[in-house]
Amino acid sequence: xxxxxxxxxxxxxxxxxxxxxxxxxxxxFRCDWCYSAELVLPEKIKNQSKISEKEFFSFLKxxxxxxxxxxxxxxxPTINKDLPDFIKRIKELNFxxxxxxxxxxxxxxxxxxxxxxxxxxxxxxxxxxxxxxRVFFDNTKIEDIQKSIDILxxxxxxxxxxxxxxxxxxxKEDVVEIAQWISGAKKYYLQNxxxxxxxxxxxxxxxxxxxxxxxxxxxxxxxxxxxxxxx
Numbered sequence: 001x002x003x004x005x006x007x008x009x010x011x012x013x014x015x016x017x018x019x020x021x022x023x024x025x026x027x028x029f030r031c032d033w034c035y036s037a038e039l040v041l042p043e044k045i046k047n048q049s050k051i052s053e054k055e056f057f058s059f060l061k062x063x064x065x066x067x068x069x070x071x072x073x074x075x076x077p078t079i080n081k082d083l084p085d086f087i088k089r090i091k092e093l094n095f096x097x098x099x100x101x102x103x104x105x106x107x108x109x110x111x112x113x114x115x116x117x118x119x120x121x122x123x124x125x126x127x128x129x130x131x132x133x134r135v136f137f138d139n140t141k142i143e144d145i146q147k148s149i150d151i152l153x154x155x156x157x158x159x160x161x162x163x164x165x166x167x168x169x170x171x172k173e174d175v176v177e178i179a180q181w182i183s184g185a186k187k188y189y190l191q192n193x194x195x196x197x198x199x200x201x202x203x204x205x206x207x208x209x210x211x212x213x214x215x216x217x218x219x220x221x222x223x224x225x226x227x228x229x230x231x
Contacts, residue, residue, distance in 0.1 A: 001080045002026060003051040004039055006059070009067065014098045014120065015160075017068040022056065024083075027075040029102055029136055031126065032200035033166045033193065039075040040199060053086070060093060069096030069119065078105035087117045098122065103148030104140045110147075113157050121152060121159040127170070128177040153185055160187035162231075165214060167193060167206045172217050179221035179228075187227040190214050 005023035007013075013021050025048060027040040038044045060070070070090050077083055078101055087097055098120040101109065112118045125145075127135060132142050152159040161182050165175060179188065193208045214230045222228035 001053070001082055001086060002045065002048075003053065003056055004045065004048045004075075006051060006056070008063075010071065013071045013073075014069050014096070017096060017098075018066070019069045019071050019098065020060075020063060020067050021071040021073060024072065024074045024077045024080060026079055027102075028079050028104055029076065029126075029140065030199065031135075032198065033164070033169060033203045033206075034199050035194055035196050036075070037197060037199045057089060057093075060090065060095070064093060064095075067095070069098055071098045071100065073100035076102050076104065078108045083108065084112060084115065084117060087112065091117060096120070100124070101148070102126065102140075103145045106144050106147035106151055110151050113151065118157065121157060123148060123152060123159065123161050125149075125161050125163050125178050125182060128174050129181050131174075149182055149185075153182075155186070158186075160189060160227075161185050162189040162191055164191045164193055165209055165217070166203070167209060172213070172220075175217050176221055179224050183224035185225055188221070188225045189229055189231050190218060191231045 002025040003022060004025040007021035010019045010021050013019055023039055025039045025045045034040055038048050077099060090097055096119045097117065099118045100122045103123045129142060132140060132145060163175060163178055182188065192214060195204050195206050195208060198204050211230065218228055218230050
């Protein structure tokens with residue numbers, strides 16, 4: 001496990017909580033529009049400054065009483081086999097834990113929930129169901145994404161689904177298709193694309209959709225969810 005960064009305080013990443021975020025390097029997806037290339041591309045990870053687990057837990061102890069929870073994101077955290085042990089150590093310090101995931105490891109997700117190691121999950125839905133294989137090829141199985149969706153919709157843990165609406169990758173009809181796929185979910189958020197330091201530099205030239213466009217999509221799909229909003 002490579003700890004590649006810390007955000008000492010966040011009021012945005014853990015809904016309703018004061019949190020801190022730990023960034024784990026490495027990912028099984030290669031989204032051209034991803035703006036965390038330093039956590040995804042091996043050649044960039046190699047040059048990224050690292051934080052030892054000893055340093056991390058020493059800092060975490062200093063945050064007891066100051067923050068409510070730890071957000072674990074990446075990259076993709078669930079590619080790390082030692083993630084459950086890492087989270088156990090966090091929970092022993094009485095922090096809540098939120099996991100950000102692409103949903104490609106339903107087996108680990110299910111076990112983390114059963115073992116009560118996580119308290120909140122944010123799962124990214126990248127594309128409509130039938131487009132996953134066209135973009136990610138052999139890097140994921142749509143069956144795994146579906147299993148993760150089903151696990152979360154069981155409601156055994158607080159969760160949200162979210163989609164970054166990337167120009168030229170997703171249009172209104174694509175987001176509507178995603179919404180229909182995950183309909184009945186508790187919460188679904190649309191996130192606007194940020195054109196910065198993307199894996200494929202061409203995406204840095206893309207102009208994000210207007211907020212009005214995203215609100216228009218929200219209006220069409222909001223009846224499918226308990227909560228639907230634009231971030």
